[in-house]
Amino acid sequence: MKKKLDLPVIDQTERWPTGCESVSSVMVLHHLGIDLSVDRFIQSFLPKRAMHLTQSAELVGDVNIGTGPDPDEYFAGDPYSEAAFGCYPGVIVKALNTVFKSFNAPYRAVNGTGAPHKIYCRSIDAGLPVIYWATLCFEPAVYGPKWQIAGTQRTLTWQSREHCLVLTGYDDEQLLYYLNDPWNHRGKLAVPQALCEKRHREQGSRAVMIEEIK
Template identity: 45%
Template sequence: MVKIDVPYISQKGKYPTGCESVSTVMLLQFLGYDISVDTFIENYLECRKFEMRDGQIYGADPNEHFCGSPYSEDDFGCYAPVIKKALEKAIGESYDIIDETGKPMEWLLRNYIDKGMPVIFWACIDMREPVTGPEWKLLDGGGVFTWISNEHCMLLVGYDADGYYFNDPYEGHGVIHYPKALVENRHRAQYEMAVGVIKKN
């Protein structure tokens, strides 16, 4: 078994859709940065509000911006490229920030967890079934975006023979263990997104 001891932060209450930011700040605090979730959101996370135009909802591409606000329970989230960009602004002078989307779990474990480095990791809330929708028109044109609901971001901190350990910010779960096959299935449902950081020489 490998399990990295990482400071825990809950998203409950103040950050209902802020799982990506909370998970990232847990990593930053683990690395020794004195930073709050609010500071990360306000200074580094690029957010974009939804707009109503002619009865249609328009929103951001979650690969480019956080869709709405992490403080709003009615808004959504963001994908790995947005967190990569925010981390590059926050700690890019000291760390290489790597979008590890699509890499197998063995890669994440070997290159990060086994070396004592947590990984920002996308799956589903409480490992629930993914749900297709809702949809919105993209603010910058280019058609309609379909969200995969129950999207959730956690910090992967370890593993054993049966599953994986996460600092899960949802509802104050703390460190939680989820079964291996279930995690891998829900990770695939959210495009196998992950972000890693490696100390520069």
């Protein structure tokens, strides 16, 4: 079995250095026929909160760099800044569902974290790409840094090299997944399934899926 969707590519590198989740979301929106810019998505729809750093955002390992939001609730920092981090599916689900409501679009976003890849492939079969967490350039995830979640006693450990792409297709004969990568003009990729699934697991098997409301 194989299937590949043809999505427009948007590159994040020059304007939104930490905006991979937003750029991937807008690629999906354009595929669904919703004409929304990345800037408007970030400024009007993306829930975000500032980081308050006491040490460099570039540190990794068991290092506390300050306070910040829960990335399941808010984007951590500013997608226009290299010193920001990112967000997890809960944030993107909320943003996309607000977009769909605003545009009166017959879709809903759902948290697909932990779903087997065969479920993602069924979504692609239906013409609906998947917003997909893996790692930057499919390099191994790196432990840390960590920060205290503002207003709580909880500490969050970030997995560095976090990256968000769009899963657009699969080829079970060649054992490949197809993805749109917004980073550094990488564009449309074909990635070995085993490598893709490994990096996806390293980032918590996180994903956002789109359902059509009929």
